[in-house]
Amino acid sequence: MCMRRYLPSIAAVILILSLSLLQILSSKYNQEQEVNPESNPLSRFRNYLRINTAHPTPDYAAAVNYLTAFAATIPTLQIRTLYLTTPDKPLLLVTWPGSNPTLPSVLFNSHLDSVPAEPSKWLHDPFAAHLSDDGKIYARGAQDDKCIGLQYLEAIKELKTKLDYTPLRTVHISYVPEEEVGGFDGMAKFVESKDFKELNVGFVLDEGQTSVNDEFRVFYADRSPWHLVIKATGVPGHGSRMYDNSAMENLMIIKAGLAANSEVISVNPVFLKAGIPSPTGFVMNMQPSEVEAGFDIRMPPMADPDLMRRIIAEEWAPAWRNLTYEITEKGPLRDYTGRPLMTATNESNPWWSVFRQAIEAAGGKLAKPEILPSTTDARFMRQLGLPTLGFSPMKNTPILLHDHNEFLPESVYLEGIKVYEHIIRSLSSFDGVPVSETSK
Ligand SMILES: [Zn+2]
Numbered sequence: 001m002c003m004r005r006y007l008p009s010i011a012a013v014i015l016i017l018s019l020s021l022l023q024i025l026s027s028k029y030n031q032e033q034e035v036n037p038e039s040n041p042l043s044r045f046r047n048y049l050r051i052n053t054a055h056p057t058p059d060y061a062a063a064v065n066y067l068t069a070f071a072a073t074i075p076t077l078q079i080r081t082l083y084l085t086t087p088d089k090p091l092l093l094v095t096w097p098g099s100n101p102t103l104p105s106v107l108f109n110s111h112l113d114s115v116p117a118e119p120s121k122w123l124h125d126p127f128a129a130h131l132s133d134d135g136k137i138y139a140r141g142a143q144d145d146k147c148i149g150l151q152y153l154e155a156i157k158e159l160k161t162k163l164d165y166t167p168l169r170t171v172h173i174s175y176v177p178e179e180e181v182g183g184f185d186g187m188a189k190f191v192e193s194k195d196f197k198e199l200n201v202g203f204v205l206d207e208g209q210t211s212v213n214d215e216f217r218v219f220y221a222d223r224s225p226w227h228l229v230i231k232a233t234g235v236p237g238h239g240s241r242m243y244d245n246s247a248m249e250n251l252m253i254i255k256a257g258l259a260a261n262s263e264v265i266s267v268n269p270v271f272l273k274a275g276i277p278s279p280t281g282f283v284m285n286m287q288p289s290e291v292e293a294g295f296d297i298r299m300p301p302m303a304d305p306d307l308m309r310r311i312i313a314e315e316w317a318p319a320w321r322n323l324t325y326e327i328t329e330k331g332p333l334r335d336y337t338g339r340p341l342m343t344a345t346n347e348s349n350p351w352w353s354v355f356r357q358a359i360e361a362a363g364g365k366l367a368k369p370e371i372l373p374s375t376t377d378a379r380f381m382r383q384l385g386l387p388t389l390g391f392s393p394m395k396n397t398p399i400l401l402h403d404h405n406e407f408l409p410e411s412v413y414l415e416g417i418k419v420y421e422h423i424i425r426s427l428s429s430f431d432g433v434p435v436s437e438t439s440k
Helices: 002-035 041-049 060-071 146-162 187-192 194-199 247-260 305-316 350-361 378-383 410-428
Strands: 078-083 090-096 105-111 136-138 171-176 201-206 219-222 224-233 266-273 290-299 323-329 370-372 388-390 407-409
Touching: 041 060, 041 136, 041 146, 041 410, 060 078, 060 090, 060 146, 060 171, 090 146, 105 146, 105 378, 105 410, 136 410, 146 171, 146 410, 171 187, 171 410, 187 194, 187 378, 201 350, 201 378, 201 410, 219 378, 224 305, 290 305, 305 323, 350 410, 378 388, 407 410
Parallel strands: 105 171, 105 201, 201 388, 219 370
Antiparallel strands: 078 090, 090 171, 136 407, 219 388, 224 290, 224 323, 266 290
16 A cells, blocks of 8 residues: 555666666767767867867867777778877877889878967857857867868768778878977977888978869969068167167167068068166166067068078168177978979879869869968978879868957868868879989
8 A cells, every 4th residue: 555655756766767777878879979980070170179289288188098999990001109209299190001112102290289368358268169050160170270180080071981992002191280380299200210212202291271263272482481680780879869770779770671672572570679677667868779670571582581681681780780690491482303393293293283173173262372471381392392282172262260259160070081081092093104203
C-alpha cells in the first residue's frame, strides 16, 4: 500500500534521471562533435579558431595537436613535428607523397600564430568563433591565416577520399610558429634547416589577403621594413630666440626629403623624442639641444637599397646639419644571387601559368599581381630563390587582418577549399620542367 503511493514519484524520479542522463549524453555528444575532427569543414574551422594562438602566449601545442588529429584521418598523409628552436615553438609538417618523389615538391605554408585581440572592442569573443545569423565567422585568425591552414587539408581530403587522386609531385604543408613576430624563430630557421633542404621544394604558396571585389588577389613580393632613427643636435637656447641650426630645425629638413621620394617607398614617422621635462609637462621657454625621430620605412623589392642609404646620409640626415642616424634593415631586398626578391608573374615562370590556369579552372578571376604592403614569411623562401606567391582565396570580403571583428563568411571559406582542390591538383600534377629546375 505504501509502495502504491510512492510509485508515481518513483516513476517521476526515474524519468528525471533518464532525462538528465540523456542531457549529459547529448551534451557530451555535442562536445565530441565540436572537437571531433570527423565532423564537417565548417565546424573543424571554427574549432581551430577557438584555439588561442595569439601573442604573447600562443598555444602552439594545442594547435599542432588539433591539426595532427585531423591530418591523421586523411589516408597516406605523413605528419612530423619539428622543433627548430625551443620546445614551445613547434613546426608541423604534413606531407602527401607524390608518385615521382624525385621531382621538386610543392609547399603550402601557413602560420600558427596570430596577433592579439582586444575582446572589449569586438562584437563577439574573438576566440569563440561566433557564427552570425548572416553566416559570418568572427574570430582572430579567421582571415590571417587559419583559414588557409585548414583549407589545404580539406582540399587534400577531398582529392584523396572522393577522387582517390594521387599527386605526381610531393605536396608539403608547413605550419610555422612566430610569423607575426618576424618569423625569426619560425620560417627563418626552417629554411636554413636540413629538413627544409630535404623537401626539395620547387614552388611555394603562402598567405595573401582578402579582396573586396570579385577577383582573387595574388602577391609576388613583400615590402621589406627598415627602421630609421635620426638624431638631431643643435644649439640649446631660450625659447624666444630664433637660432639657425637648432636641433628641431635640423630635424625638419627630413620632411623635405620625404616629399621628394617616390610613392612606392613609404616613410612614416613613428616617434619623436624632444623637450625638457618639467613637473607640469615640458619647459616651454627652452629649445632642446637634442631631438630624435623614428621612421618606419617600407622598401619594395625593386627599390635600390644603396641609393636609399645614400639619400638618407646625404639629404635626410647629413652630418653637416648635426644629424646622425641609424638604419636597422629588418630583411633583405635581394636573394642569394643578388636578384630582387620578386617572383615572376609571367610566362617566364612556368609555375605561374599553372597557378593562373588552376584559378581559372576553379571559375575564379585573378586580379593584377601585387606587392604586399606588409611583410610575410614568403621573403625567407624568395631569398632562397624559390618562386613564392602569396594567395588566400578570399574575395568580396573586407580586409580585417589584425583588425577588430575579423571575420570570414562561411561561403567564402567553403569556396576556398574548392579553389585549393584545383590548385593542389594542378601544381602537383605539373610535369613540365621549370627553367629554375634545369639550372639547378
Ligand atoms: Zn598572416
